[in-house]
Amino acid sequence: MDALRVKAIARAAGASAAGIARAADLEEFRRFSEAVIMVPSGLGYLNRDPFKRKNIKKWYAEARSVLVCAFRYWTPDRDYGAELAKAGAPAAYLAGSGRWANQRELVAAPGAKISRYVLGRDYHLTVKEKMAAMLEEIRKESPAADGKIFCDTSPVMEKELGRLAGIGFRGKNTLLLSRELGSYFFIGGMALNFELKPDTPSEDSCERCDQCVKACPTGALKNGKLDPSLCISYWTTQAKLPIPAGIAEKAKGFAYGCDLCQEACPQNKAPGQTAPGFEPIKK
Ligand code: SF4
Numbered sequence: 001m002d003a004l005r006v007k008a009i010a011r012a013a014g015a016s017a018a019g020i021a022r023a024a025d026l027e028e029f030r031r032f033s034e035a036v037i038m039v040p041s042g043l044g045y046l047n048r049d050p051f052k053r054k055n056i057k058k059w060y061a062e063a064r065s066v067l068v069c070a071f072r073y074w075t076p077d078r079d080y081g082a083e084l085a086k087a088g089a090p091a092a093y094l095a096g097s098g099r100w101a102n103q104r105e106l107v108a109a110p111g112a113k114i115s116r117y118v119l120g121r122d123y124h125l126t127v128k129e130k131m132a133a134m135l136e137e138i139r140k141e142s143p144a145a146d147g148k149i150f151c152d153t154s155p156v157m158e159k160e161l162g163r164l165a166g167i168g169f170r171g172k173n174t175l176l177l178s179r180e181l182g183s184y185f186f187i188g189g190m191a192l193n194f195e196l197k198p199d200t201p202s203e204d205s206c207e208r209c210d211q212c213v214k215a216c217p218t219g220a221l222k223n224g225k226l227d228p229s230l231c232i233s234y235w236t237t238q239a240k241l242p243i244p245a246g247i248a249e250k251a252k253g254f255a256y257g258c259d260l261c262q263e264a265c266p267q268n269k270a271p272g273q274t275a276p277g278f279e280p281i282k283k
């Protein structure tokens with residue numbers, strides 16, 4: 001099976017974009033390992049198995065190539081206010097969709113907002129189901145093929161692999177940014193036990209823009225890096241401590257996640273379709 005066929009299977013299973021990266025040492029690991037020393041306690045998982053992130057073969061010894069997929073969950077034609085209203089009271093919505101609200105006072109406040117990515121089913125489940133369907137299809141055509149799936153929770157440098165697979169580049173808000181899809185997409189992938197021709201890595205950048213940096217109300221974005229101790233999204237979804245008052249008062253209503261740097265990004269204005277399965281939860 002060749003790379004074109006693998007990517008066609010990925011698209012047929014619902015990926016908005018798909019690319020192939022080599023299973024090899026990642027230069028980006030050095031920057032990651034320097035940055036991770038300073039992470040707050042809520043991100044301590046980043047320090048678990050750090051060396052597995054250097055090379056996906058340390059996580060899955062049979063890896064010979066990596067399929068990386070993007071699943072778009074938001075497009076500009078969707079009405080955020082209307083979908084928030086349909087979701088109802090944030091506290092009840094979060095509890096009912098299996099999420100834990102860390103900052104309960106913010107969630108209970110009038111006009112509380114939840115991030116766009118939370119309006120659908122838990123993406124870890126949906127992405128893993130889609131990736132499993134792809135692996136099954138690959139194995140139907142190539143019975144000796146095998147793979148190991150990742151989505152957010154494995155010690156895998158997903159954004160860098162996405163860049164190497166040609167999906168997009170790192171925006172100044174630190175997210176993977178695609179000229180076609182913007183940044184409202186989830187990443188899923190799998191290490192595969194057979195060689196595939198890799199895609200051309202993206203060397204693009206958003207050098208002349210700084211809309212996200214200006215839009216971030218807490219100054220969390222600086223020099224292409226994100227300071228989690230200032231990030232509303234970190235405090236509302238991952239931190240185990242109460243959010244500092246100085247950050248809470250700048251949150252502009254965001255009580256679970258924060259979309260302000262993505263709302264400001266001109267790359268998120270491109271029309272298109274969400275990936276099937278990532279629609280809002282029906283009330
Ligand atoms: S998610 Fe919100 S607080 Fe965090 S960097 Fe983006 S705009 Fe700033």
Ligand code: SF4
Pocket residue numbers: 171172173177206209210211212213261264265266267
């Ligand atoms: S807002 Fe501008 S600088 Fe920030 S990620 Fe988008 S394109 Fe890049």
